[in-house]
Amino acid sequence: MSRPNVLFFLTDQERFDLTAPDSPIETPNVDRLREEGMAFERAYTPISICSAARASLLTGLYPHNHGMLNNCHEADAIQPNLPPDLPTFGEHLLEAGYTNHYVGKWHVGRDQGPENFGFQYRGGADRHHDADLAGDFANYREELGVDVSEADLEDALYTDTGTLVAATDPVPVEATRPYYIAQQAIEHLREGIAEPFFLRVDLYGPHHPYVIPEPYASMYDPDEIEPPESYRETYDGKPAVHEQYLDYRGVRGFDWETWSEAIAKYRGFMTLLDEQIGRILEAAAGIEDCCTIHASDHGDFTGAHRQFNKGPIMYDETYHIPLQVRWPGEIEAGSTCGEFISLHDLMPTFLDLADTEVPDVDGRSIRPLFSGEAPSDWPDSHFAQYHGDEFGLYSQRMLRTKRYKYVHNGPDRNELYDLDADPNELGNLIEHPAYESVRTDLEARLIERMEGTGDPIAPWTATALSR
Template sequence: MADADADTRPNVLFVLTDQERYDPSAPDGPPVETPTMDRLSSEGIRFERAFTPISICSSARASLLTGQFPHGHGMLNNCHEPDAIRTNIPDELPTFSEELVAAGYDLTYTGKWHAGRDRTPADFGFSYLGGSDTHHDDIDEAFREYRRERGTPVDEATLEEEIYTGEEPRDGDEGTFVAAKTAVDVAETRAYFLAERTIDAIESHADGDRDGPFFHRTDFYGPHHPYVVPEPYASMYDPDEIEPPASYAETYDGKPRVHENYLAYRGVSDFDWDIWAEALAKYWGFITMIDHQFDRILDALEEHGLAEQTVVVHASDHGDFAGSHRQFNKGPLMYDDTYHIPLQVRWPGVADPGATSEAPVHLHDLAATFLEIADVPAPDSFDSRSLVPILENGGDPPDGVDWADSSFAQYHGDEFGLYSQRMVRTDRYKYVYNGPDIDELYDLAADPDELHNLIDHPEYEDTRSALRERLIEWMHETDDPNRVWVSGVLENAS
């Protein structure tokens, strides 16, 4: 006889990748093998218009936890940098994880954190299962110990085909490490290790070692640079067969000056396409390697009889230029390359298999979504909207639900300096407010690669005005502290 008091709320498995672009797992994207992400899309709903609220790690991850845009939680740039505006999420702000714990969920976490310099996942209700090292997060040494036990210490791995930024891409004496092939086995990569820790958590729940429904979060360290992958992934994609994206023809004419300045700042001014293609091949290989580890995790859910009771969500904190617009990493360039993110949700019995959603959604909408899945009300402080109504309605907002037809994003700078940017994006247009420089306007239907800034084009005057009005609305709706003076600037702009 079933227990009348049994908790029938679903488990949640959340897999967050680090700096994964939207297009590699999109049906019409580049030829990157992502069978697991494709499987997740075919068994659930794929969101075609999911965007990060900000394209920088700490800020995006803090938004995900707090359900707020960055100006709300105050972590405007990376917490590990010396110029960090705020090093930790404020104590008084509710987070979805703490709300889930209070509601009886058992929370586990493995992998990258990067949402606070001093406060760790344990401070937000998670049992941390390991996976960090000194790359931004020094929570424990579990992965380093794992490698030592296997006889391949992290610092002793042999690298080949290395690429660095700077005038000499093969010279590691200066510049940022971009990509390489490593001699270790796949089982010695951090992606494999994080999958192992996730499978351990799944087995623990299946064996009844943990009480209540579970929420497990796996944060892969990748495909963020350096794109370091072993065989077979290092040679899976032939650089000679990779064509430059259309945005590689970027001239920066009519663009904010910082765009071109960033080439020199990131050290890629002298990169030719041969170098970019080699780096991009490793980036794609990294994505496929993570995808294969994701497959092991989904298989574990099925093997332990938990697949039908578990909502599986895959997203990324933000994207990566990876040579688009000839840029490396991310920065004060609000192109879709770094703001458009993958998002797939599989919810057996609720989300229609193979459905797509064109509703514009934000990464931090997942905070409210996780809470509604758990039958927990979202705190009043949340800016996010639950995606559950869309998941229950085949990918479309239900009739009578007022869903915004645009997305809102912002940027506040990183180690290059602090400044103010705001973006509003509809299905066809994107408008970027740049406080210290020229604004940007792109017609995404005519110019999907965002090469031509139409901000001063006379034929787009009405569009420009309408988008500026929508941006003002977004800023007021979210209590953006810059709304007072920015609204005045935009209302008086020609």
Template sequence: MADADTRPNVLFVLTDQERYDCSAPEGPPVETPTMDRLSGEGVRFERAFTPISICSSARASLLTGRFPHGHGMLNNCHEPDAILANLPDDLPTFSEELVAAGYDLTYAGKWHVGRDRGPADFGFSYLGGSDTHHDDIDEAFHEYREERGTPVGEADLEDEIYTGDDPRDGSDGTFVAAKTSVDVADTRAYFLAERTIDAIDAHAAGDRDDPFFHRTDFYGPHHPYVVPDPYASLYDPDEIEPPASYAETYDGKPQVQENYLAYRGVTDFDWELWAEAVAKYWGFLTLIDHQLERILETLAETGLADETVVVHASDHGDFVGGHRQFNKGPLMYDDTYRIPLQIRWPGVTDGGSTCETPVHLHDLAATFLELADGSPPDSFDSRSLVPLLENGGDPPADAEWADSTFAQYHGDEFGLYSQRMVRTAAYKYVYNGPDIDELYDLEADPSELRNLIDHPAYGDVRREMRKRLIDWMEETADPNRVWVTDVLENAS
């Protein structure tokens, strides 16, 4: 008789535009008991960052283990200005490697990594839950709502907020937030939890010789922040204080940042309006957290919890009024680049550990393969987090680990805009090709309000951070390195 497969199952939950601080101990008073539980039973990563703050590109990096310039999907695939509508066929992905390693892959929820090629083209059995705007893969959620007698699109909305001249007028602008009349069980978040529970139950009841990898991608807390009660009324806008970055003046910043206020239609939003939106955003996140609780309870009830690694992360963050901005864009602040990441590995991770080592979202690609006793393809710019998980969140004594993270941005529907960023624990440097660069002292100015790029006292820091950026661009074969390196080396 062959030996039983002892490799762990993996449950991967990815949220959409979830801010790092909402589930951090020092963050705002958002109720995230399940995410807190994962942190308490596993490792919470303090310095996890997305390689790019835009959906398709970040998700493509996660799938391919590569920085965006390596996979080529530089902006959102569904927009008319998409540089790539689909990932190139010849790029290895962690999912296809897992299939080859004998894992059973299932997937529910948002995809957004190509117009014509979905999860099934990358080794997953797709269980439904797509959203028409981004994917339109199937009709499962619509059928679910029809069966419940609450067809999609027939809900009553209250307290709507829209961008534009009149925040209460839905005839123009982007839909930001509202309260919906539907039951919690009618929400897409609840439905995706149901699909995930079904997948876990099916695995528990079937042939368990092969381990499973299940991925659930929630459509939130991405805008529009539309939630039913009790979540819509859970947080009182009158009790929500503006973040320190709300004092942003854009003095000494790249002009595109202030331009984005008008482009996003939030120039005239005051804090009273933002607080309403923040309350719905927080409520949305708590709704998702409660669905994650249902999923983890199912893992425990089926007896699979002890043999399943649970990973929670987000593709990138969301401004939600930080720096007075909405959504995301060519502003490389921690609001959208720092992400939550918690990993629980029963019998391996030390509960309540905090990892201060800087890591990237797409490091999860190599991590998943090492959990499967595999190795990442040579094409990956991804380093497995397994050594950190096995060592209480710290790198092993004999391992060299980068003390910075690297990120980039290539523009979106506002227009292409080349940026590169390097961040350490103390400083952040942003290269802005067509405008002024940025340098922030994160210890003195954690809200990133004061651009120190020309400050004479920071000359040595500026040179050191530019060198770090050059090193990252060289290491990852960034195509911009040829001329950007000359620019940075000759800058004062």
């Protein structure tokens, strides 16, 4: 069995629709991966928060099984580091004879870095999330003679709570973090990496703040961006936290003119990232038998439902993620897959590619799907969760089928959406009498998934739903 080299790009908070075939955003390099490989149309994250999602990717486990339920850098972190006895794909690949390399964002532990999980770390982390790995990018900027503070940013846009949302960065492209991370990966490739190798490139962005230089900052005209259908959100019949988050995030006062400016920068950010992916792909062009994968940890609201960032709001904008896999000779160019995929399925997939044993994890290798046909027992739904972030704990569980989405909100009313009739998830049908049988079926299936994965709140949820 072939043991390919693996080049893995993980973006930070990229929505599925940014690189979908009908996207208005210029992403020719990710488009090429899709056109020359397989696009997974129903890839989702198990949780829409950074540390928890990244820990699931590393371990192949749901957050309730790896324990990192919220962001590790915050004061309220339930678990600041991963338990040392959990299997991770980096360590297993290393044991299988792969040389593992890592560039960019980490955010999976206050006191841990990639080198603790089988990787050689090349740099690129950020001080806010990874204090022990910081300094290299600052030194790089100093060498370029670039010293820019937040006060020097142009057209800065802030929330009412003082969070920087977007701005124009008056620096050359070469002084941006995405360019620096790409350059580290390129130099690593040029120096030569022993094969078989696994090279992971974690690009910051398009996570806020959407701070980018020209020409990307003005690449997309805010006046030409139309409000999404979900912008008509009224929050009628929705859990109270949805509307409360407008104040928590400080965006209740944002009008469409403000949102369109932020979205324009978000789109420009993605084009900047795509060009860096292209630079790395060019440097890797001569490598034989290389499987290239692009995914994101989770999505971003950017004005959808009038929301900013993410939170205890389980809409597709933050749970539906991009996933493209290109592997010449093994995957048919231009193919698509409509099966449900979870981000933590990539952990066993990486080990499957390395032809090494996969430990007992929640994820499942997607390699069988590369042939274009799914195994008969492939899941027909996606199970996801949320546990809260800075505002405190808030238990959520979600089951999404091709037509319906059911969300159990422990502290508030539940949600049910008919995605065929209402793809923008505007109308909560949880109390609609015509959907009673759908609701009870989805509730039973949700409990089954919770129990099957060892979810500790399954007994309580089952009791609550039975009433």
